[in-house]
Amino acid sequence: MYVTIPTEYANTKPQSQSVPVARLSAEKLLHTKSHLFFEGDRVDWLYQVKSGVVRLTRLLEDGRRAVIAFGYPGDIIGFPSNGNHHTDCEALTETRLQPYSLTHLEDGASDPELHSELLQAALREISAMQDHFMMLGRKTATEKVASFLCTLAERVGEDLGCYKQFAVPMSRSDIADFLGLTTETVSRTLTQMRKSKIIAIESVHTIVVMRPTALLGLSSGQN
Amino acid sequence: MYVTIPTEYANTKPQSQSVPVARLSAEKLLHTKSHLFFEGDRVDWLYQVKSGVVRLTRLLEDGRRAVIAFGYPGDIIGFPSNGNHHTDCEALTETRLQPYSLTHLEDGASDPELHSELLQAALREISAMQDHFMMLGRKTATEKVASFLCTLAERVGEDLGCYKQFAVPMSRSDIADFLGLTTETVSRTLTQMRKSKIIAIESVHTIVVMRPTALLGLSSGQN
C-alpha cells in the first residue's frame, strides 16, 4: 500500500485486486515479527495478502532505512527483479498469505490469463509508486502524515457514526521511514493534529478521524 | 532512468533491455520540447527510447511537480494504469522511439514471448523505483546530486582519458524535481563539487567527472 494523493475523501475505487485464478499452494500463515523473505533471496513465490499487514523495507549500508510499502489485504507482494527479492518483508500482525508459484506465473504460455493478471498487478504497483514519489519529494511533514492517515482511513477505516477509526499496526519509526521523516516529527505532527481535534489517538496504535475534511485539507496543503 | 545507489562505480550490468521482438509500427520522431503524451491520455502504445532523452512528470494541483523518471535509450516508457497514462512525457532532446501496440502486447495469448518481455520490463521498473524511494526519503542534497551524476556518468558517460564526460540535457529544475530539491540547492551543490575539483562544469549542460571515487563517496555519504 502506498499513500497517494487523495483527491476526494473515501472516493477511491475499491481495492479489489483481481485475484489470480489458479492457486497452486495452500495459504501460508505468518506470525507477527516473522519474516517472509529478505533482500537478495531468490523469488520462488509471489504472495497475495489475505489478512493482516506486512512491511517491505530496504536498507542502506549505514543503517538508514526506507519502508517501501505496507502490504494490506488484496495487495500482491514479492515482485522479483533479476529473480531476486529487493526488499525485506516482515509481518506487522498475524498474516495470511496466498502463495503463487512464480515459475508457473512467469511462463506466459502455460497460463496466459494468470500471466495477464500478474502484469496488471505489476502495472498497478508502478502507478501507486509514482504517486508516492510526489509524496516523498514534494510534500511537507504535515501533508505526508495527513495523506498517510487518509489512505489508512479509506482503506481499512471502520465507520463510527460520522467518524472513522482504524488500527495503525506499524510503529512510529515505520511510518517515519515510509514518509521520509523522523519518528519525532511523526509523533509531533500527530500530537498537533490531536490538539486541533482533527484526529483522536484512541491508543498508540488506534486512530479516530474526527474531521475528515480538515484532514483531507491538510493532506493537500490547504491549511 | 532512475538514480539508484551505486555500489561500485561503473559496475552496473549493461542497460541492454531485451528488445521486444515484434515491431508493429515504424519509429517515431519526437522533437525537443514536444510531448509524447499527457497524464490522463489513453494508452495505445508503449515506447522504447532508441536515441535521445525524455522526461516523465506528474503535477500537483498547486503546481508542485515531480519528475518521475528520465527515459534514456533502452528504457521502456508509457506503462498504463487503468488504461491511462499517469505522467506527462516530454522530449528533452530530439528523440527516436520504437512504438509497440499495447493491445497486441497485453493480449498474452497472441504473443506469449512479447508479453513476457513486457512483464520483465515492468518488474525492472518496479525495482528501479524502489531504489529511488531511498534516494528521495533518506539521502541528503549532496548525496542525491552525487548519485544522480554517478548514474549519468555510468549510463551515458564517454571516457576522456581518466575522466568521464556526459551531457545533462535536463534543466536544473528538472533535476531538482527529480531529486526532491530546489533549483537553488542543485545549483549550489554542483558549484561546491566544482570548487572541490570533483567535477568540472564544461558548460551548463555538460559535466566532466574529475574524481569518480570521490563522487561515489559523496553519493553514499562518506564525506
Next chain:
DNA sequence: CGGGTTCTTGACTATCTTCAACGAAAGTGG
C-alpha cells in the same frame, strides 16, 4: 542584438533533525 528564460549566488528564514530526557508500554524471567 535584445528580451526572456535559466542559472548562479547571497542573505535570511523555516522546517525538520538531532540530541536528550522522561514516561508508558511491552517483553522477560524469577
Next chain:
DNA sequence: CCACTTTCGTTGAAGATAGTCAAGAACCCG
C-alpha cells in the same frame, strides 16, 4: 503474577540543512 529491563513514544531545546526571496550573470532564441 510481579519486578525488572528494554523498547517505543512523546516532548523540549538547540542546531543544521535546505528553502525562500531577491538580484545579477549567463545563456538562448528569434
